[in-house]
Amino acid sequence: MRENLVFCDCDVIHGDVVEAARARMIDEGELYDLADFFKIMGDSTRVKILCALDAGEMCVCDLAVLLNMTKSAISHQLRSLRQANLVRPRRDGKVVYYALSDDHVRDIFEKGMEHIREVP
């Protein structure tokens, strides 16, 4: 435990608490993945896209019209959402339709809403 003091600018006040917390900590890699996942949800444009797709699949152009943004901007964000496995593309001719790829999104949306609505 002492070796932590090398990197920290203070003494350990509650060594037992720290060790207990350390023992219960989720795997560090998973925590990074979790943060990355929330990071994707942490942008209003992407949140709007997800909210829109919750009503049914839409093409890039539809989303651009709905959100008053360029296709390019939408496409960039859809790329992030695709890489995070939150949306799924389906090509039909020249048009690419996007849909939610995961039911968890809905759940997480709801939990988030509960939180922000409960707080003054």
Added chain:
Amino acid sequence: MRENLVFCDCDVIHGDVVEAARARMIDEGELYDLADFFKIMGDSTRVKILCALDAGEMCVCDLAVLLNMTKSAISHQLRSLRQANLVRPRRDGKVVYYALSDDHVRDIFEKGMEHIREVP
């Protein structure tokens, strides 16, 4: 609907879909709040802090030792978490203890975990 074309660089392909989505969209203000909330969760340091506090309240110094970071860096992040109503401070003498202020955090953590574990 036509006025959107002024700001968009494409034609409306599925006007009915767009209108249906628009009608079902969550209030714009709430969507921004939601994105802000996820933004707070979208940082590995803050996720680690929340994960640690899930084991019980801790002081700034304990968190600094646990995460191998300076008190200053931790304090800055706790400020964000405080403002988002995710943690609650309790002063006892010179020491300030922080605790989770909301049960939703746990739920959202779990939902997020489900998502990242289910995806290859």
Added chain:
DNA sequence: TTGACAATTGAGCAGTCGTTCAACTATAAT
């Protein structure tokens, strides 16, 4: 094959974010 349009991509820019650093406040002990 040529033209048109949906969509994607990469470079670049402006704005945001997290950490560091130094200065500061608050509380307690001597």
Added chain:
DNA sequence: ATTATAGTTGAACGACTGCTCAATTGTCAA
């Protein structure tokens, strides 16, 4: 009062992010 320690704060710096713009790909129709 002085000193020490826990914590906070603001400025500054580098890294990251989201949008724009221009160029490009993919698909269809003429």
